[in-house]
Amino acid sequence: MSGSRELILERVRRALADAPLAPESPRDYRRAGTLSPVARTELFYERVCDYRAEARRVRAGELPVAITEVFAARGAQRVCVPNDIASEWRVDGVNFVDDEELSWEELDHIDGVLTGCTLAIAETGTIVLSAGAGEGRRAITLIPDLHVCVIEERQIVETVPEAMTLLTELGAQRRPLTFISGPSATSDIELNRVEGVHGPRNLVVLIEESA
Amino acid sequence: MSATARPFPEAAHDALRDAQLRSNLFVATQTIRDKRNQVVGELSDWEELREAGRAIKADVLANLDRYLLQFEQAVADAGGQVHWAADAGEANQVVLDVARAHGVTELVKVKSLTTDEIGLNAALEAGGVSAIETDLAELILQLGGDWSSHILVPAIHRNRTEIRDIFRATIADDALSDDPGELAEASRTYLRERFLTARMAVSGANFGVAETGTVCVVESEGNGRMCTTLPPVLVTILGIEKLIPSFADLEVFLQLLPRSSTGERMNPYTSLWTGVNAADGPQEFHVVLLDAGRTNALADTVGRQALHCIRCSACLNVCPVYSRTGGQAYGSIYPGPIGAILTPLLYGVEHAPTLPFASSLCGACYEVCPVKIDIPSVLLHLRAKAVESAGKPSLTMAAAGWLFGGRRRFAAAQRLGRLAQRPLIRAGKIRRLPPPLDAWTRTRDLRPLAGESFREWWERRG
Amino acid sequence: MRVALFITCISDSLTPEVGRSTVEVLERLGHEVVFPPEQTCCGQMHLNSGYREEADRLGERFMRIFDGFDTIVAPSSSCVGTMRELHPELHGRLFEFSELLVTRLGVTDVGASFPHRVAYHATCHSLRLTAIGDAPLRLLDAVAGLERVELSEERECCGFGGTFAIENADTSTAMVIDKCAEIAASGAGVVTAVDSSCLMQIGGRLSREGAAVRTMHLAEILNQTAA
Numbered sequence: 001m002s003g004s005r006e007l008i009l010e011r012v013r014r015a016l017a018d019a020p021l022a023p024e025s026p027r028d029y030r031r032a033g034t035l036s037p038v039a040r041t042e043l044f045y046e047r048v049c050d051y052r053a054e055a056r057r058v059r060a061g062e063l064p065v066a067i068t069e070v071f072a073a074r075g076a077q078r079v080c081v082p083n084d085i086a087s088e089w090r091v092d093g094v095n096f097v098d099d100e101e102l103s104w105e106e107l108d109h110i111d112g113v114l115t116g117c118t119l120a121i122a123e124t125g126t127i128v129l130s131a132g133a134g135e136g137r138r139a140i141t142l143i144p145d146l147h148v149c150v151i152e153e154r155q156i157v158e159t160v161p162e163a164m165t166l167l168t169e170l171g172a173q174r175r176p177l178t179f180i181s182g183p184s185a186t187s188d189i190e191l192n193r194v195e196g197v198h199g200p201r202n203l204v205v206l207i208e209e210s211a
Numbered sequence: 212m213s214a215t216a217r218p219f220p221e222a223a224h225d226a227l228r229d230a231q232l233r234s235n236l237f238v239a240t241q242t243i244r245d246k247r248n249q250v251v252g253e254l255s256d257w258e259e260l261r262e263a264g265r266a267i268k269a270d271v272l273a274n275l276d277r278y279l280l281q282f283e284q285a286v287a288d289a290g291g292q293v294h295w296a297a298d299a300g301e302a303n304q305v306v307l308d309v310a311r312a313h314g315v316t317e318l319v320k321v322k323s324l325t326t327d328e329i330g331l332n333a334a335l336e337a338g339g340v341s342a343i344e345t346d347l348a349e350l351i352l353q354l355g356g357d358w359s360s361h362i363l364v365p366a367i368h369r370n371r372t373e374i375r376d377i378f379r380a381t382i383a384d385d386a387l388s389d390d391p392g393e394l395a396e397a398s399r400t401y402l403r404e405r406f407l408t409a410r411m412a413v414s415g416a417n418f419g420v421a422e423t424g425t426v427c428v429v430e431s432e433g434n435g436r437m438c439t440t441l442p443p444v445l446v447t448i449l450g451i452e453k454l455i456p457s458f459a460d461l462e463v464f465l466q467l468l469p470r471s472s473t474g475e476r477m478n479p480y481t482s483l484w485t486g487v488n489a490a491d492g493p494q495e496f497h498v499v500l501l502d503a504g505r506t507n508a509l510a511d512t513v514g515r516q517a518l519h520c521i522r523c524s525a526c527l528n529v530c531p532v533y534s535r536t537g538g539q540a541y542g543s544i545y546p547g548p549i550g551a552i553l554t555p556l557l558y559g560v561e562h563a564p565t566l567p568f569a570s571s572l573c574g575a576c577y578e579v580c581p582v583k584i585d586i587p588s589v590l591l592h593l594r595a596k597a598v599e600s601a602g603k604p605s606l607t608m609a610a611a612g613w614l615f616g617g618r619r620r621f622a623a624a625q626r627l628g629r630l631a632q633r634p635l636i637r638a639g640k641i642r643r644l645p646p647p648l649d650a651w652t653r654t655r656d657l658r659p660l661a662g663e664s665f666r667e668w669w670e671r672r673g
Numbered sequence: 674m675r676v677a678l679f680i681t682c683i684s685d686s687l688t689p690e691v692g693r694s695t696v697e698v699l700e701r702l703g704h705e706v707v708f709p710p711e712q713t714c715c716g717q718m719h720l721n722s723g724y725r726e727e728a729d730r731l732g733e734r735f736m737r738i739f740d741g742f743d744t745i746v747a748p749s750s751s752c753v754g755t756m757r758e759l760h761p762e763l764h765g766r767l768f769e770f771s772e773l774l775v776t777r778l779g780v781t782d783v784g785a786s787f788p789h790r791v792a793y794h795a796t797c798h799s800l801r802l803t804a805i806g807d808a809p810l811r812l813l814d815a816v817a818g819l820e821r822v823e824l825s826e827e828r829e830c831c832g833f834g835g836t837f838a839i840e841n842a843d844t845s846t847a848m849v850i851d852k853c854a855e856i857a858a859s860g861a862g863v864v865t866a867v868d869s870s871c872l873m874q875i876g877g878r879l880s881r882e883g884a885a886v887r888t889m890h891l892a893e894i895l896n897q898t899a900a
Contacts, residue, residue, distance in 0.1 A: 005295040008451065008502045012276045015510035022273035025266035029259040029463070047476065104407040104441055124477035137491040138440045138482075142433065143407075164462040173423050173458045174289060176491045179465075179481035184433035187473070188348040188364055189371055189391040190235070191242050197347060197395050198402065199433025199480060224843045531830045535847045569841060571834025571848070572721060573797035594723030608719060612727035615682065615714040616734070625686050640880055650842035655849070655877030658687050665680045665689035669696075669708050 033158025047125025051182025082136030216542025246474025285424025289486020322346030323415025504557030754802030788818030
């Protein structure tokens, strides 16, 4: 509504006729974490498990074995991947389907998806995807019922402020961002938590130790 | 908001007699309260986060015109289209126009209080477009022809058997059991096809970032992701108070909101997007900046802090009134302590004159509010406005004011009261009083005025 | 120390024993209590009911009457908290009774003896407005023979809320019924608090239910001695 823009701005300015003061916001909360890298990884692992997601710690170089096991254990044969994932993740025994603009219908008939992520937050057990390399578009981590996400230990930060700072440093603020903390869940029925409504019902996080 | 909602005491009277509602509410509010306390207790800097949250919101309001223009520019730069809606009707018309431009007759919706507030679904229906609610609780309400009783868990007043019956009558067959997992599965099956084929979605938003034009939706089930990612056309309705200055400010609110709201360290899914991204998500994005009373609230120098609200619902869960009456007694989209101030501020206290009085002023709401809204103070302020707008001050209050105006009057009133109460005393108690004080004696005894007041004792003692 | 007593309109009229106990405890501890007779009400009822002008008038009246007193005490966290909100200059001058004893005078053992099972109800205004902390508990724990029991929802409102108790009588009653059930479950014989108004609500309901539990203001318990 063309006149509404001016009308609303005019109402806002009139409402603020008393010129309320807004001194600079204090930022006395914790920014940086204090944990050692080992403790930070441990915390991330615990917090992911708290959400009833599956988390596994994987030694450097053993990632292909872990990927094979995870998909085999769930009987997932056709697995969607972003075109640009690391070649060592394309293990034998799994039929990897590159995301060449797969339709929603096609994605709905895929057994799982394998991606990397941009960073992870230990304190909240969160992984963050930003449509960057090895992450793909948002739909591929949404429609399939199993999401396997690989995270390198050095991608883990401790606090939420550290995560937001890193996203800014990476220039990712305007990219599509998805924060994932455990599998899809609802507590709408008598507050009983049910894992898995519309997003993937199974989330597996593989934490690869840094070499 | 219907201007003719029932007075709170009357609606509460009925709600309090509903035993099922009472027990559902008790369990629910107690459970979320405990979870919230636990995860808030984990953060040593909770008070610093609250103060930052409050200050950031105060800054947004103090400079709202500037932030709105900044947001508008940033969204446009990122390929989005910005609309301004002065009232509910204008906002609904924008959505309808977009739907018609694409020949859409059915769209999917993410749970949004803002769209409930403006009556979007009914307006779309009238325009020949049906809106499908995709949040499980909202779906339960929509299928049951019911309305919300809690900001966070709208179907909190329904138990599993009631939900099973609603689903059996609408989207599932009689084989459906009342197991929550099975009920969730039924909604998944029903909605999946609609997500995959929907051509348009409507959402609200938790935050809009002025600096970048980024929109943020916080959720649990994944229906928010579905709606904001899959359909080619997306319309987001954003109350003008939902802005935050910068992307970095999310580091405060993404800590405050989930812990206060669901009692989780982080909610399962948070989606952030900026305008249109050629390779990912909707290729047409509209955002509607909604006033609909917000500038009324902004003009109230005491009440404007209610616009800090991030809709976490922590104040509902700790409120001794809400946890007994439930949300529907408030007769407004926003229930509980925040609703008792926000509703009169948005629509005028004359349209909700009993809401500011629907509180014992215990202050539990202020204590938990993640952005430090001083709800008790705003309630007092609105009570004064309600008395003023009613235009006929109570004689009792005027009389009491006069009596307290001098010691002789006051002492005389004490003596007179002692005489007057004599016929009412039985075995040292007053069990029945005439109206309006019978509201007390219907359920409680009253101690009579003492035979000797303190001041008489003091004088006698010399 | 010379302490001016603000008795509050409720205690003056309905529970004068609370005022008498406040005076006697302070005198027993060697302090001088004065009672400015012009006092009536702090205006809280008017404030909470939306009658701001009357409330301000009564507040001003309070300030005039107590002008010149360095230390003022009232046996009510609710009146104290309201007055301190409206007149911040009263901080450090106007005290709730237990706060005066513990924080200002540094006393926890007032020499009382009360061999009963007592539940302490933390009133909302004592918790959140006046923030007297654990002062009442420290005083109770020093009373000879007193056994203190906990209430399950110790931070939850009793439902009084001034005119709320009348205007929203159904909700107020639902709240006090729950509170009385907690009190019964605690096994207490006496329930105490620092506000006569809340005790009027709880006591009124206990009496209607025919419960054997008594309500006593904290000052009354502190005024019980072995002799």
